[in-house]
Amino acid sequence: MRIGFFGGSFDPPHLGHRALACLAADQLHLERVLLAPVGRQPLKHGDAAPFADRVAMLELAIAGDPRLEVSLADAPMPDGEPNYTVDTLRRLRRELPAGARLYCIMGADSFLTLGKWHDAVGLFAESDLVVGARPGFVLDHAALTLPPGVRVEGLAEDRPGCRGYTVQHPSGRSMLYLLPDLAEEVSATEIRTEHAEVDERLNPAVTGYIRTHGLYRARIANRNQNQGR
Template identity: 35%
Template sequence: MPQKVGFFGGTFDPPHLGHLSLAIHATGQMNLDRLLWVLTPISPFKNQTHANLEQRIQMVKLTIEGQPVSEYCSIDVERDPPYYTCDTACLIKQTLSPDDKLYFLLGADSLTGLPKWYHATELVHEYLDGLIVARRPGTPLDLTKLNEQMPGIGQKISFVDMPCIDISSRDIRKKSKSGKSTKKYMPPPVYQFINEFNLYI
């Protein structure tokens, strides 16, 4: 039976409740059979990470513990850089059955910049059956302009309704470094892991 498979990628440095909320709401609203958390060793747009790779893998696994549809995906960890989403989607597609559908999860802020991504048209129209987009507070979204830049993309977009969790991994790192509590932004096991290994201080 064909499956609806979603994936989203990131350095997850650290993973937080915003990631988890998107995963849960996208899974429910889009009726996904599987959701792959693709850990990227280092983003093409960043030159460093803060927690090491093994620590981030462990934090992702702690985040999705008990989530029946979510699973950690090592497809980027097992290949050489650069880690472009187009290449990741191509590799994931090769692991699926021909009738399976592949969806990419992203935030509205990332969607706005999508036309500038590496092989963006190929990503959207050859490898993906849809884009699942979460709106971020304060992020304007001009679908008309997006359609002009990438004709046909509007037909592939589905928006996820989810509670507003206005936090990012960068915010968590900054708060942690300045001594502010970040407990409310992460699943308890992740928060405990960060404290245990004195990360982001």
């Protein structure tokens, strides 16, 4: 069994998120991709849309593809502490059948901050990593951001749309897959601050949900007020 885990704020979930999940499923033949809104993101500050709204929007964003599934694995912690991806992966691994292979999916921007993640080295012990990026993303430079103790050994798989690298880490070896053909790469921050009645970067059902529930209006109002000074 091959399972993908794709965590993030999904604030809001946009076409780029779905494109990356589908690309990973296609290229790595994943049976399921778990998309998990994070309760509290350690590296981001500021108010996010309520967790329940982000879950609801994500359900709308991925509807129609049976491989994609919303997961509550990264739901808010009872004590209000941040959610750490490595801890979530460890819990998932305990729940998966013996022999299941786990893939942690992320965009290039997230990969470039990997050195700042909590127990980033531990990520490689729990799963293979899958990085989606636009054409032209160069792993040679990005590899410099890997945490101490982790290094890319060499190219192990090279085919159209997917390059797989063997990675050495203190617990052994795992794989790092680069998917360089991501067609949709959108900033959720831009959408939150520029959201209009119709937004081509979002599934129309997500746009409707945002409008119906009045999400992000305060942020847009604050932006307009600041620009008017």
